[in-house]
Amino acid sequence: MADPIVVAAIPERTMGAAPTTAHPAHEPRDDVRWILGDKGPRDITDDVCRPLGRRPGRGWWAAFLVALAMLGVGVASIGYLFVTGIGVWGLNRTVGWAFDITNFVFWVGIGHAGTLISAILLLFRQKWRTSINRSAEAMTIFAVMCAGIFPLIHMGRPWFGYWVFPYPNTRGPLWVNFRSPLLWDVFAIGTYFTISLVFWFVGLIPDLATLRDRATGLRRRVYAALSLGWSGSARSWKRHETVSLLLAGLATPLVVSVHSVVSFDFATSVLPGWHATIFPPYFVAGAVFSGFGMVLTLMLIARKVMGLEAYITKKHVEMMCKVILAMGAIVAFAYATELFMAWWSGNPYERFAFLNRAFGPTGWTYWVMVGCNVVIPQLLWFRRVRANLAVVFVVTLVINVGMWFERFVIICTTLQRDFLPSSWADFSPTLLDIGTFVGSFGLFFTLFLLFCRLVPMIAMAEVKAVTAHQPKADDGKGGAT
């Protein structure tokens, strides 16, 4: 379905000029142009659907093959783990949660930016979200899938993974322990995944109908089945808006609860460095911080590869940079508070835990964390930096690295030096640890690349509604690409 590029399908206006009532004075209008180049609804449909109709280019195939290869490494690593046991990892009796739980927390955190963009920014009526919410939500779903793998394979006998669900069984019935934060995780992550998926799909329905009405043959039948007979009726739109708002309202406390519950895994323990009331807000802010880093990384690639520069503009990048700055400030404040409380508590174990973090055997990871999460993001204060997409891209990569190290620091430096010096031990990952982590990136990018090819990356209907109310580009100062 290689459509010729429709430059501007301005529909013929049959008769005369529009009546003067066409643009009533009370109609609210924004003063910001989020979408460049006076796109009409038809242009938006064409721009967003065009890549889906074309055969993928070399760049996409190259990226896809690399992602598949990484996924293969992961599958092989996990396969070997299954037949051998978790002794193939670098963890030990002392550092029982190591690389894998670090990866779990890392991936769950990545997902949070998607929900923030799709739910919280919807409630705040932030129009710039419409260009990026679809792909950010997809990122959430894929990141949660990656996260889910790690606790499962950490179980030792993952084929009994379903034992975490409370169902009547022949083992007693022996029920799950509802007082355990690890079980709360099952419910939090399960709910988060389900609601994110449903929210994403409900948002996709109108756009799938648009694809259905453009497609022919098998594609048309598939999109027709997926779009559930959507016709764009005013009644359906009203219901759709209500459902979207309600789901956003539900997803907002949900996303806060998810990383809070993840932080309970640590905070409800008695270990110095973990047992802290600051953990829930600290984890949520860190999650949003890392998630926005990943969203920006992906968006900066996608806008170039998919040719969406008019939709994901420098202004969008600027807004996301500001969110990163704000969240980074909270994260930095949390680091400082942790240090202060360790000193202020007067508790020698707590003090030792933090000295060990910064100057112990893996102290360098602490300084990587501080450098990546606190020092380097400060560059984003400068407008010239925010406008330089190459620099922003590097900063987002640095944040991704830094946030992975944050989780590593929290988990490993605390565990390696507990109360009893005779049980002190160090941790270093094995090749299989690293292979599994690489595999999770492979899964993430494989799914994301397939997503780019199969469904519209940009929420067309929402962008159309935004462009209908934005001022026309009469001065050419809409922001350069």
Next chain:
Amino acid sequence: MSRRVLVVAFDDEHRLLAALRHARATPHEVLDVHAPYPVHGLPELLGERPSRLPWACLAGGLAGLGLGWALQVWTSVHDWPLNVGGKPHDSAPAFVPVAFELTILLAGLGVVAAFFLAERRRSPAPAAACAVRATDDRFVVSIGARDATFDGPALARRFREEFGACEVEEILVEDAT
């Protein structure tokens, strides 16, 4: 029994709203409007009642909360009381996270299920050539004849000339009765 329906397509939401105000003043029935995105003010103009979907959401949420709490209390206190660190069996604060997550889960699934159920009685786009683009860039109004005074061509001219409709088509629709 079939009914004459005039399908009028606009390429702009403001023209649509102006034309719709006019159509509401005629004796004929505005059957539905199909649009590529939710147009503000349209449901009010069509006299839509406020949606009852929030009630489904509330019901789902309450069910989730009730079931979640009941499940935890029943399993932890009655069916298999387990001593965990000497804590009371009915340790309510520990039951909050799971009950909260189940509240959210069932509220979300409940409202989406209600949405899909309500949409079973949806109105498909009219079988006119111009209505296919309602998922792309056209705002399509369907006006059904109420009586013999329905003058399709005259109405069509009016919508074209006064309200800037880009396409108008008259179709016959079988009544569902």
